[in-house]
Amino acid sequence: MRSGAISFRGFTWRPVGRKNPTIAGLDLHIEPGERVLLVGPSGSGKSTILHAAAGALGTTISGEATGDVSVDGRLGLVLQNPADAIVAERIGRDVAFGPENLGLPRDEIWRRVDAALAAVRLDYPRDHLTSALSGGEQQRLVLAGVLATEPDVVLLDEPTSMLDAVAAERARDAVLAAVGDRTLVVVEHRFEPWLDHVDRVVALDPGGVVGFDGSVAEFLASGGRPRLWMPGAPPPTPIEIPAEFVSPAVVPEAVDASDVVLTTRMIRGTRRHRALSGFTARLAPGTTTAITGPSGAGKSTALLAMTGLVRVSGGTVTPDRTRMRSRELAREVGWVPQNPELGFLTTSVREEVERTASVLGVEVEADELLALVGLERFAPSHPYRLSGGEQRRLAMISALAHRPGFVALDEPTVGQDRDTWAVVTGWYTAAARAGAVVALATHDPDAPRDVEIAVGEAVTAT
Ligand SMILES: Nc1ncnc2c1ncn2[C@@H]1O[C@H](COP(=O)(O)OP(=O)(O)OP(=O)(O)O)[C@@H](O)[C@H]1O
Ligand SMILES: [Mg+2]
Structure with missing residues (x-):
């Protein structure tokens, strides 16, 4: 058989x-x-x-x-x-x-x-x-x-x-x-x-x-079932997120990246991996910028370079946040990495939402934020006991709960159905409308953006 x-x-x-x-x-x-x-x-x-x-x-x-x-x-x-x-x-x-x-x-x-x-x-x-x-x-x-x-x-x-x-x-x-x-x-x-x-x-x-x-x-x-991405249906309209949840706590300045090169660490002293070369961009407050390009082209690296979470090996990024104390950096930049689930720090969904904000002394209404992304009933659960799409939504609101002025999201729409996609895209478009600098690394052609910057061909090891 x-x-x-x-x-x-x-x-x-x-x-x-x-x-x-x-x-x-x-x-x-x-x-x-x-x-x-x-x-x-x-x-x-x-x-x-x-x-x-x-x-x-x-x-x-x-x-x-x-x-x-x-x-x-x-x-x-x-x-x-x-x-x-x-x-x-x-x-x-x-x-x-x-x-x-x-x-x-x-x-x-x-x-x-x-x-x-x-x-x-x-x-x-x-x-x-x-x-x-x-x-x-x-x-x-x-x-x-x-x-x-x-x-x-x-x-x-x-x-x-x-x-x-x-x-x-x-x-x-x-x-x-x-x-x-x-x-x-x-x-x-x-x-x-x-x-x-x-x-x-x-x-x-x-x-x-x-x-x-x-x-x-x-x-x-x-005709399929509700919330599914049925072929031919236009993408949903992003939902309205009230400004009080997203409007920047500190007025942001524009981010300028010019001719940025980023080379990852030496590999046993011989080979280097060039992750990004000659990237130039200006991210303006009130604007959503999408960084696009083929798999491996350096979208995440470009996003990271602009946050100040890594030091670039060539070119300049202003403001230069690389020497900032981590608490000040966290206050200004809300970064959601591509695998956000690797970064959960607490043992409950509610604590995860409150954590960064409470370190910074910012009050947040965790239950209201959770309700907006459909996770209110999981507040006492362990973050790892959520589905993939639920974890990404949790990571997003946890990084943005304290209303940073620079919102940097890596593939925010991955793993979402139509309804949850409309929440995620609604969140960052509302943040931009309220004056934040918003940057996305994304391969989702439907994810809303005002400006698009394509990073080049897939970069291979040199
Ligand atoms: N390890 C776990 N422990 C407890 N509950 C879990 C665990 N993993 C998932 N769940 C819960 O079980 C339900 C189904 O989760 P599952 O991961 O199968 O969903 P899914 O359809 O794959 O969703 P997604 O499209 O977001 O990946 C969800 O309510 C989720 O919160
Ligand atoms: Mg799943």
Whole structure:
């Protein structure tokens, strides 16, 4: 018999700290070789279902499971947050990790490593540092790692969420070529490009209930479900965030970056990685500036250079905040990194929102802020017990609660459904309207902006 079936029978999951199950009585059967697109609003339970299939619930994620889950065959899972899955210092060893664990011969391991890196178009030598990869490159590295194990069942949790259209298409091609006739389950919010490549769509409604299950044609004919990014629908209108939550506590000055070069740390004294070269920009108060460009081009680096959180290796940035005390820097700059979940500092969602503000002596209404981004009921929860999209929204309001004048957001719209996207974009457009300097690094063509600055071609190691 061909392996690759996945089956949920009456599956119910109640995570630790939750009164109610997040998945209740799920019945879902996926045939060997089926290609399934799994969609649903942020927090509806998509990642939970993938984790359940991978056997992580009740083991690495604590809670109470009842009912049955079975997977027939070997499974490969690409997690929503790629940084969580990187295990080695060098990209070659990182991809080799899976094949090594399968006990494959050395030659076969390295053949697979090279083939997988080429398939995802990560054109760096095997000894390239994983720490020098951009978010989108990390995403492709993790994908390569799973493809190299040639699993019977491939589960992908938002595998192209941080990629521009071109890089996403390449990643999709790599996935489809590697998957062949094996089982594929892919989760994505901006799912339109997958529709031509899947057999079936399963749409979850809030609360982990299957709201639709059928063919792509039936899905499109049905009009989909609320909050989904249905093809052809215009992006939603950003919601109005009251000025009192976003208007800068200290009037900001413009940020001028001229001819900025940023080179990352020396790699064993030999190779340097040039992350940005000759970047020039002026960020004006009251304006939203989007920094765009292909995966690996230096969008995040440009954003970081302008904040004063790193010292540039060439060119100038004014005001120069690199010598500022960290408390003053925090007061002026609200920075949300690309993997914000790596930066949570407290053990509850409410404390996380209050933390920076209370260090700075600024009063905030945490519960009101949480309600605006749909997280009020999670106030006592641990920040790590939120879904991917929920964590990004938490990171944003935590960084902006004290109303900094310079708002620097790295890929703020990733992982959001239509409703939560409208909140995130509403937040930063309101901040700009209230006089803040707003800069985004983004590959989302729909994210509102007044000014766009494209950073050049993907920069490779020199
Ligand atoms: N480790 C955890 N412990 C407790 N609850 C969790 C945990 N991870 C997620 N949850 C909760 O379970 C529900 C489903 O989360 P899940 O991560 O499956 O959503 P999702 O559909 O993948 O959302 P997103 O699109 O934002 O990634 C959410 O209410 C979330 O807050
Ligand atoms: Mg998820």
